[in-house]
Every structure is written in C-alpha cells, then in structure tokens.
Amino acid sequence: EAQVTQNPRYLITVTGKKLTVTCSQNMNHEYMSWYRQDPGLGLRQIYYSMNVEVTDKGDVPEGYKVSRKEKRNFPLILESPSPNQTSLYFCASSFSLAEDNEQFFGPGTRLTVL
C-alpha cells in the first residue's frame, strides 16, 4: 500500500530532551516536507526537500533540523524542544511539484513538550 508513515504518533516529552520524529514514504517520491498545525494558524511549513541531500527552510524552521540521506526517509529533529513546539506535525511527499501532482500526507504526530 502506497503511504507515508510517521513515528511516533503521540509523544509527550520534557523541555530540552532531544527527539526525532521519523517519516518514511514507499512511493519513490522526490519531494518531502514537514508541517506543523496549530489552532488558528493552520498548516505551516517547517522544512522541505526536493531530493536527497537537498533541503530548504519553510516558514517556521527555527528550533528544527532535518536531513535527507535516503530518498524514502525525512526525519524531523528537535535538538532542544520547548513548550512552544507543542503541536500536531505532518510529513508529506509527492513525486514532483508539477501540476496535479498530489502531495500525500502522513497520519500526523501529536507532540507535547512539558
């Protein structure tokens, strides 16, 4: 089944404890992206990657890191999480950014930082 998977789905952690949220897609997609979703603010892009070893900042990259060493994986790293990073996180992928090229979203990771 073609899909984007994220792990963990739910995470409660404490301020300053490094964490990684994994994202993996099995569709051989070139483009991958991370978003956070907050009430009243909608979806905001954190980082995106056009291909292996090619990443760029979205709208809200501060406090996050990403890497794209393999085509299928795009982990999101929080080196020192803070309470304002409590949010719902989505990973997404698509084959390209051409017209009608659907971006597939993962199921989301709900993160709480105490």
Add this chain to the structure above:
Amino acid sequence: QKEVEQDPGPLSVPEGAIVSLNCTYSNSAFQYFMWYRQYSRKGPELLMYTYSSGNKEDGRFTAQVDKSSKYISLFIRDSQPSDSATYLCAMSPYNQGGKLIFGQGTELSVKP
C-alpha cells in the same frame, strides 16, 4: 498581515446547498493554487490544483483563481454530509519550488 487569509468559520449548511469557500493572498508571486480537505484526526488530502488564473472543475467541485484580485475560491455543489471537514487553501510561488503557504482552514459542517 498573513500572506494567505482564510475565514476559519465554522460554516454550517444544509445538505444540498452550494458552498463557497474563499482565500485572499498578498504575494503576487504565487502561481500554484491548491485546495486540501482534512477530516478530523487525519492528514490533509489534495482536492484541486490550479496553475495561474482560471477555473477548474472536478465533479461537484469547482476551483477559481482571480490573480488580479488575489482571490481564490472553491465551490461545492449539492453538498453532502460527507463533505463535512476542514478545507485549506495552499499556494506556492513560481520561483520557490517546494515552498507551500497554507490558509488557516475553514471548518465546514453539512447537516442532513
């Protein structure tokens, strides 16, 4: 001021009604316009994708882009209870491939 503005609603309509959802934007570099639908506790899914100005129709859904007014719309005809979801507009500039800006999302409820 946000680059993309969308009325969060909630919007409640009776089954069979025509629904109009809208977004305005300020960045004239936006060339790609999308509408996503998000059901509760799920990730968004792409509904419509339009490049530059014009209309696009897909079944009961019609997307319109008016670049001169910096205004995009999604129309849903003969709305169904299964259309109840949050609808998000999204846009991308032509010179920053990969960058996507979303609106806040409009929560729609279609009552039987």
